Every structure is written in structure tokens, then in C-alpha cells.
Amino acid sequence: MQVVITGGAGFLGQRLARSLLKQGSLPDRNGQLQAISKITLVDVAAAGFDDARLEQVIGDITDPALLERVITPQTAAVFHLAAIVSGQAEADFDLGMRINLDASRLLLECCRACANVPRVIFTSSVAVFGGALPAVVQDHTALNPQSSYGTQKAIAELLLNDYSRKGFVDGRVLRLPTISVRPGKPNQAASSFASGIIREPLNGQPAICPVAPDVRLWLLSPRKVIAALIHGYSLAADALGQSRTVNLPGISVTVAEMVAALERVAGKPVAARVEWAHDPAIDRIISSWPGAWDTTRANVLGFVADADFDDIVRAYIEDDLPAA
Amino acid sequence: MQVVITGGAGFLGQRLARSLLKQGSLPDRNGQLQAISKITLVDVAAAGFDDARLEQVIGDITDPALLERVITPQTAAVFHLAAIVSGQAEADFDLGMRINLDASRLLLECCRACANVPRVIFTSSVAVFGGALPAVVQDHTALNPQSSYGTQKAIAELLLNDYSRKGFVDGRVLRLPTISVRPGKPNQAASSFASGIIREPLNGQPAICPVAPDVRLWLLSPRKVIAALIHGYSLAADALGQSRTVNLPGISVTVAEMVAALERVAGKPVAARVEWAHDPAIDRIISSWPGAWDTTRANVLGFVADADFDDIVRAYIEDDLPAA
Numbered sequence: 001m002q003v004v005i006t007g008g009a010g011f012l013g014q015r016l017a018r019s020l021l022k023q024g025s026l027p028d029r030n031g032q033l034q035a036i037s038k039i040t041l042v043d044v045a046a047a048g049f050d051d052a053r054l055e056q057v058i059g060d061i062t063d064p065a066l067l068e069r070v071i072t073p074q075t076a077a078v079f080h081l082a083a084i085v086s087g088q089a090e091a092d093f094d095l096g097m098r099i100n101l102d103a104s105r106l107l108l109e110c111c112r113a114c115a116n117v118p119r120v121i122f123t124s125s126v127a128v129f130g131g132a133l134p135a136v137v138q139d140h141t142a143l144n145p146q147s148s149y150g151t152q153k154a155i156a157e158l159l160l161n162d163y164s165r166k167g168f169v170d171g172r173v174l175r176l177p178t179i180s181v182r183p184g185k186p187n188q189a190a191s192s193f194a195s196g197i198i199r200e201p202l203n204g205q206p207a208i209c210p211v212a213p214d215v216r217l218w219l220l221s222p223r224k225v226i227a228a229l230i231h232g233y234s235l236a237a238d239a240l241g242q243s244r245t246v247n248l249p250g251i252s253v254t255v256a257e258m259v260a261a262l263e264r265v266a267g268k269p270v271a272a273r274v275e276w277a278h279d280p281a282i283d284r285i286i287s288s289w290p291g292a293w294d295t296t297r298a299n300v301l302g303f304v305a306d307a308d309f310d311d312i313v314r315a316y317i318e319d320d321l322p323a324a
Numbered sequence: 325m326q327v328v329i330t331g332g333a334g335f336l337g338q339r340l341a342r343s344l345l346k347q348g349s350l351p352d353r354n355g356q357l358q359a360i361s362k363i364t365l366v367d368v369a370a371a372g373f374d375d376a377r378l379e380q381v382i383g384d385i386t387d388p389a390l391l392e393r394v395i396t397p398q399t400a401a402v403f404h405l406a407a408i409v410s411g412q413a414e415a416d417f418d419l420g421m422r423i424n425l426d427a428s429r430l431l432l433e434c435c436r437a438c439a440n441v442p443r444v445i446f447t448s449s450v451a452v453f454g455g456a457l458p459a460v461v462q463d464h465t466a467l468n469p470q471s472s473y474g475t476q477k478a479i480a481e482l483l484l485n486d487y488s489r490k491g492f493v494d495g496r497v498l499r500l501p502t503i504s505v506r507p508g509k510p511n512q513a514a515s516s517f518a519s520g521i522i523r524e525p526l527n528g529q530p531a532i533c534p535v536a537p538d539v540r541l542w543l544l545s546p547r548k549v550i551a552a553l554i555h556g557y558s559l560a561a562d563a564l565g566q567s568r569t570v571n572l573p574g575i576s577v578t579v580a581e582m583v584a585a586l587e588r589v590a591g592k593p594v595a596a597r598v599e600w601a602h603d604p605a606i607d608r609i610i611s612s613w614p615g616a617w618d619t620t621r622a623n624v625l626g627f628v629a630d631a632d633f634d635d636i637v638r639a640y641i642e643d644d645l646p647a648a
Contacts, residue, residue: 093490131566132464140456142464143482144567151486155479158467164474166417242455243468 001034002074006043006107007082011182012066013121013223014049016079017041019151019226021051025076027181029170029233030120033046038222040070043082063109071118073112077233078120080107085189086127086149086285091231093148097210105159112168120160121232124175124245126218128154137293139247146288147190163245164237172232172240177220177250178289180258180312183320190285194219197255198313202272203320210279213256220250221312222306223319228303239301249305252292252311260310265317325350325358326398330431331406332365332384332619335550336447338373340403341365343356343550345375350401352560354444364394367406383455384429388434395434396432396443401557402444404431409513409610410451413473422429424476428484436492444484445556448499448569450542454612461617468619470612471514488568489563496556497566501544501574502613504582514609518543521579522586522637525597526645534603537580540615544574544629545636547643552627563625573629575614575636585633589641 003020020026026031041047047056059066061082071078082099089096104122111118128143129152135142145151150299160171193210194217200207213241220228228248240246253261262272263271295305306312327344331337342348342364346517349357364379365371371380383390385406395402405425415421428446437443449472454469469475481497488495506519517534518541524531544552552572577585583613587595619629 064476134464140458140466140468142466144464145482145486146489148490151482154482158469158475158478158482162472165470166472176495225549242470 001028001036001076002038002040002093003036003077003079004040004042004070004075005079005081008056009043009045009047010081011184012179012222013041013079013303015044015083015222015226016229017047017054018049018083020051021231024303028076036074042066042070051167053201057244062098062106066104067106067110068262071107071114073115075118076109076116076176077113079229079233080104080112080120080122081164084149085187086125086147087190087192087282088188089149089152089183090147090190090285091188096148096152101150101155105158108159108163108169113161117167119233120169120171122156122160122171123229124153124157124173124174125150126175126177126289128157128175129290133290135292137247137290139243139294139297139304141293147285158235160263161290164244164309169239172213172235174228174232174243175247176225176247177218178221179222179225180217181316181320182222183316188283191217192280193282194258197258198316201270202266202317206275208272208275208277210277210282211253211255212278212283213276213284214254215283215286216252217248217258217286218252218290218292218310219309220316223315224304224306235301246301246303247293247295247296249298249303251306253309258309261313263301265313284314301307325352325360326362326396326402327360327401328366328393328394328399328461329402329403329405329592330366332380333367333402334405335365335368335508336503336546337365337403338371338406339546339550340371340553341371343554345377345544347453347554348644350398350554355528355560358400361484363588366390366394374460377489384583386422386430388430391430391434395431395438397439399438399442400440402435403553403557405429407447408473409511410449410471410473410637411514411516411606412512413476414471414514414609415512416489416587417472417536420472424473425479427525429481432487432493439574441491441494443557444493444495445553446480446483446484446495446497448477448497448555449474450499450501450613451609452481452499453481453614457614459516459616461571461614471609474599485568494561495568495648496559497569498556500549500573501542501572503546503549504541504543505644506546506639507644514606515541517606518582521582521598522640525594526590526641530597530599532601533579534606535579535610536602537600538578538609539607539610540576540578541582541610542574542576543616543633543636544572545639547639548628548630555627559625570622570625570627570641571617571619571620573619573627573632575630575633577633582633585637
């Protein structure tokens with residue numbers, strides 16, 4: 001059982017690799033557990049840990065030779081996490097197209113060329129929705145992305161669905177809520193603040209919230225995202241029916257409720273480190289995303305959200321807060 | 325005022341060119357009528373007519389040099405009609421991707437490189453919908469194509485919307501109903517029979533209907549398609565709001581109703597030339613398409629459907645039936 005993770009040196013990629021190495025096995029296409037013999041992390045940088053089963057490939061995933069080298073007939077699972085995040089894809093259109101669209105298609109082509117069709121897991125995003133939206137987005141709500149990132153993710157979804165329908169890959173797309181709380185540093189995602197306003201105060205730093213307190217977000221913790229990726233891989237193809245895309249469960253909270261949860265879990269002085277400074281460019285992107293979606297299908301398929309945002313804050317403290 | 329039509333030697337392309345040459349002018353971006361000085365038809369073959377204002381370019385629209393040559397800073401309108409039809413795109417996946425996706429993207433890139441952003445009109449299709457559909461598809465119904473053609477058209481829609489949002493082009497996508505009655509010969513579209521069962525009997529030939537009599541189609545005549553293309557070009561960008569995609573009006577009829585209309589207009593012996601021979605592959609594609617969609621938005625924007633199918637049959641007889 002060999003696994004490939006693109007964006008493998010990123011926060012989610014590393015965490016997924018660690019979880020897979022810890023659990024040690026995955027079901028094969030017949031549902032039989034098989035030991036994981038190799039995990040290949042593909043990224044522009046190296047991951048910060050090592051394991052006898054870990055291979056690290058550093059390079060450009062738009063390079064066909066690189067993908068052809070790492071995706072082989074022995075590859076059973078490909079987790080495609082590499083992406084240019086929303087803010088950066090908006091600022092650099094061509095880079096977003098190259099990584100979020102061209103590399104995704106190239107990856108599908110490499111999988112198609114394999115004698116044994118691998119399971120391919122794409123991550124997508126709330127950003128595929130936009131425009132006039134119902135209060136709760138449904139599975140059958142039209143995609144109308146209002147950002148280049150959302151457009152590129154929507155296209156990758158369509159490609160993966162058609163490649164799966166044709167039998168070229170056995171694909172699954174998980175539409176991720178905004179992930180909070182991400183550890184580490186702010187990134188160029190428009191939603192970076194959704195982690196920053198919790199992470200920075202807990203680390204004794206001020207944090208700027210660029211959107212209004214009543215802006216509603218649809219959130220999932222890193223713990224639950226990793227569980228969803230592994231669960232998404234493990235589902236039988238038949239369970240997915242006529243669409244390979246699943247809107248993952250999340251919790252719907254306003255930014256004000258997030259800060260209130262921080263105050264409940266960590267105290268008033270910590271929550272007081274959040275400063276409010278409106279940024280219209282970020283607000284425009286974030287406000288175009290749905291604040292909640294119907295998760296009936298995901299629930300039936302066995303995906304699970306966090307209990308509430310207090311739980312998410314506590315999970316960050318347990319998993320990621322550096323020892324004082 | 326210079327106009328480019330890809331697929332310009334095809335049935336719609338030629339008819340659009342003739343209509344534009346006849347009307348002689350189009351509004352510019354300020355709504356001022358300007359004389360059409362040149363129409364460039366790009367296709368793999370030559371169109372069967374000539375005009376002093378007509379330029380014919382024969383070549384492959386996936387060739388960047390060709391598109392860069394025909395789309396210039398003087399180009400005000402690009403009607404992108406070139407496509408691999410549904411049945412052929414399903415049979416030859418890579419050809420469909422190359423023409424329906426890669427060439428569309430290349431065309432957008434060529435337009436983006438122009439100092440004066442041209443208006444770009446894409447045609448899309450009922451085939452972008454699929455799976456479990458409401459009886460009447462709404463503007464906000466999710467795309468869930470069940471064919472490679474539908475997938476490629478859906479992707480082109482997303483690209484055109486994002487290129488328009490970014491200001492790279494001033495785009496419009498018209499989602500066409502199935503066109504009936506097309507003149508000429510059957511083609512590899514899964515919906516080819518929707519013209520054939522009217523055209524062949526009127527020309528004294530038998531025609532095979534590969535789907536059940538109660539299959540419902542969403543139809544528009546060639547006359548109304550051409551009018552819609554020109555109207556779609558002429559709309560001000562502001563009128564389109566947050567989506568550049570418009571579901572065109574059509575009429576919703578069953579195949580049995582189409583044959584009944586043929587009998588009313590042309591008589592029982594003509595209608596009796598339709599033979600029923602079920603083809604599961606065609607039925608599967610056609611039945612995944614919506615039989616009707618809500619056209620409120622298109623109506624507000626001024627697009628117009630045919631009155632009924634009898635009218636469509638009569639229009640074919642007037643416009644296209646060869647003199648006996």
C-alpha cells in the first residue's frame with residue numbers, strides 16, 4: 001500500500017502523513033486493510049520529520065516528469081493537497097491557474113496512465129460558492145465562485161468527477177470548511193484571520209480581524225479535517241453515487257462568537273488581544289462564501305464535525321500551542 | 325467593428341455570419357452602432373459563401389499562433405462556437421478536452437492580451453446539468469454533468485466567468501437548449517436525432533428515434549439561437565450581475581409531441597417515417613439533461629423562445645428544406 005501526498009510538507013500534508021504512519025494501514029479497493037509501506041510527500045520544501053516509510057520528493061508539481069515518477073502502478077492513494085491559497089490566487093492569477101488547475105489535471109492524467117486506478121482525494125473549498133446564496137447551502141446549490149481560487153477549485157472538482165465517471169481514477173472531492181485553528185504563521189489565504197484571531201492571542205500576540213463581527217464562517221478543526229481525508233479515502237466508490245463531491249460537515253459561527261469562545265476557554269485578557277480593522281478586499285471574498293451548508297449527505301456517509309468552537313479552541317491548545 | 329467567429333464554417337457559424345453581414349452593424353461598448361468592417365471565420369474547413377467583409381481562416385484553434393493572428397486589438401466581438409459535440413467528446417475524451425477546454429482557455433488568454441477587452445460569447449449546453457434534477461432547472465441549480473462534453477462546457481463557463489470578473493474579457497455564456505431543427509446531415513451529438521426525426525421525414529427519408537416517446541427535450545430553433553447570440557453580445561455587462569451565464573429560453577416538449585407536430589404540419593405519411601429503435605447509450609446521455617429550466621432571468625434580459633414546436637417545424641421548412 002503506497003500513498004502519495006502532494007503539498008506533503010504543508011500543515012495538513014504533514015499531519016495527514018503522521019496520522020497515516022501512526023495508524024499504519026488503509027483499506028484497499030476490496031476493503032481489506034493493507035499495511036502502508038511507503039508515503040511519498042511531494043512539495044516545494046521538505047517536511048520536518050522522518051520515518052523509514054517516508055519518501056520526500058522536492059519539486060514542482062506542474063512538472064510532468066516529477067508526477068510520473070511519484071505516481072506509479074503501486075500507488076493506491078493520492079491525496080492532492082497542494083494549492084495556491086485564495087488570497088494569493090487572486091493576486092497572481094497565472095500562478096493559481098498553474099497550480100490549482102494545471103497541476104490537478106496533470107495529476108489526474110498521471111493516475112489515468114496507471115494500470116491500477118488509484119483513489120484520488122481532492123480538497124475543495126467553500127469558495128466554490130458565491131453570489132446570491134441561500135442561508136444554508138444545499139448539495140444542489142449552483143457553484144458561482146467569486147474568486148479565482150474558487151473557480152480553479154470548482155474546475156478541479158468537475159475534472160475529478162468526470163475522470164471518475166470515465167473510470168480513469170476513483171476520485172473523491174471533499175469540500176472543506178475554513179480550517180481553524182491552523183498552527184504556524186499567517187498565510188495568504190483570505191481566511192487566514194480565522195485561525196490568526198485565536199492562535200495569535202493564545203501565543204501572547206495581538207491579532208487583526210479584517211471582517212465585521214457578524215460575518216459567519218463555516219469551520220472545521222485540523223483534527224477533523226485529517227479524519228475526513230482518511231474517511232473519504234476509505235469509502236467505497238458505490239457509496240458516492242452520481243457525484244464524487246461531498247460538502248463536509250462543519251460548525252457555523254460568527255467571528256464574534258469565535259472571540260467569545262476564546263474568552264470562555266482562555267480568559268478575557270487573551271480575547272482582548274483581537275483588534276478589529278476592516279479590510280474591504282478580504283471582507284469581499286469572505287462574505288461571498290457560505291456561512292453554513294446542509295450536511296445530510298456527508299452525515300450519511302459518516303463524516304463528523306466538531307462539537308462546537310470551544311472544542312476547536314481546546315483542540316488547538318492541546319495539539320499545537322507551544323509549551324510556555 | 326471586427327468580429328471573430330470560431331467554428332465559423334459550421335451551421336451556426338455560417339448562419340450567424342450571414343445575419344451579421346445582413347444587419348451590417350453591432351453596438352460598441354458604449355452602445356453606439358458601428359458598421360461591421362470584417363468578420364473572420366475560423367474553422368477546419370471553409371464556409372460555403374463569400375462577402376467582401378468576410379475573412380476565412382482555416383486551421384486548428386488549439387494553435388496559439390492561429391488565435392493570436394485572428395484576435396487582435398481591433399477585435400470587438402468573439403463568438404466562440406467551435407466545439408466537439410457530445411457523442412464525439414464521450415467517445416474521444418482527449419479530443420474533447422483539447423477543443424472544448426484547452427482551445428476555450430487559449431482563446432480567453434488571447435483576448436486577455438488585447439489592449440481593448442473584447443466581448444466574448446461562449447455557447448454552453450443543457451449537458452452541464454445532470455444527476456437528480458428538479459422538474460424545472462433553476463438558475464441556482466448545481467452543475468452535475470454526466471458526460472465529458474457537459475463537464476468541458478461547465479469548465480469553460482467557469483473560466484469565462486472568472487476572466488470576466490477579473491476584467492480580462494467581457495464575457496457572456498449562453499446555455500443553449502438542444503437546437504432543432506438543424507439542417508444538413510446527422511452529427512455525433514447525442515441529440516442529433518432531435519433534428520433528424522423532423523428533417524429526414526421532411527426530406528422523404530426514414531429517421532430513427534433512439535429514445536422513448538416520453539423523453540422530454542428543451543428546444544430552440546436555429547432562428548432563435550442566432551437572435552440570442554446577437555442579443556447576448558449586445559447586452560451591457562452591468563445587466564448580467566454576478567453571473568455571466570444565462571439559461572436561454574426554450575420550449576419543453578416530449579419526443580412524441582415533436583412527432584405529433586410534424587404530423588400536424590406535414591401530414592401523417594411524413595410523420596410515419598419516424599422509426600423507434602432504442603439506443604441505451606444515447607438515452608443515458610439525453611435522459612441526464614433537463615427537459616425544462618426556469619427562464620425568468622433570460623426573459624428579463626430580453627431573450628425570446630419559439631412559440632411552439634409547430635412553429636419550429638414551419639421555420640425549418642421555410643429556411644432550410646431544399647426545394648423539391
